[in-house]
Amino acid sequence: MALLNILKYPDPFLKTKAAPVQSIDLEVNKLISDMVETMALARGIGLAATQVGVGKRVVVLDVPGDNDEERRERGKNLIVLVNPEIVGSSGSITYDEGCLSVPGVTAEVERFSNVTVKALDREGALFEIKAEGLFAIAMQHEIDHLDGILFIDRLSRLKRELIKRKYKKAMERQDRAL
Numbered sequence: 001m002a003l004l005n006i007l008k009y010p011d012p013f014l015k016t017k018a019a020p021v022q023s024i025d026l027e028v029n030k031l032i033s034d035m036v037e038t039m040a041l042a043r044g045i046g047l048a049a050t051q052v053g054v055g056k057r058v059v060v061l062d063v064p065g066d067n068d069e070e071r072r073e074r075g076k077n078l079i080v081l082v083n084p085e086i087v088g089s090s091g092s093i094t095y096d097e098g099c100l101s102v103p104g105v106t107a108e109v110e111r112f113s114n115v116t117v118k119a120l121d122r123e124g125a126l127f128e129i130k131a132e133g134l135f136a137i138a139m140q141h142e143i144d145h146l147d148g149i150l151f152i153d154r155l156s157r158l159k160r161e162l163i164k165r166k167y168k169k170a171m172e173r174q175d176r177a178l
């Protein structure tokens with residue numbers, strides 16, 4: 001396994017649309033393993049292939065559950081989605097989202113509170129999963145990445161400009177850090 005470099009906004013690749021995976025071969029399998037490792041080290045709850053510079057429709061998620069034990073134990077809720085598709089949605093929820101590709105800033109984004117997602121698993125078997133709450137939010141956030149959409153793109157223009165300014169300042173501070 002290897003750690004992958006997570007692209008940071010405004011890297012233009014983050015705006016690209018990923019292509020469906022044709023077959024889950026050795027290369028895709030290695031990508032999945034590397035993404036799982038990279039997500040764990042970055043302490044993320046989700047990672048899309050687009051974020052590591054690969055234009056394939058692959059997402060890994062590890063969303064903590066509601067109880068404390070699940071919160072502590074990483075990897076417990078690991079799920080791999082190949083060619084994910086939202087096939088059902090309802091309700092709405094607002095959550096203060098962050099992103100490994102836009103580090104240091106968060107903003108409230110409104111999304112569906114419940115989604116049903118169809119995808120292939122690591123072995124290539126088709127499955128359907130229902131998600132709610134943070135799990136549903138993370139699924140929508142990651143599938144957005146595969147379509148070249150960042151959470152900041154879902155904000156109003158005014159809020160987006162504000163977040164961009166904040167982000168720029170945070171990045172400048174980081175450049176000067178020892």
Ligand code: ZN
Nearest residue numbers: 098099100101
């Ligand atoms: Zn993200």
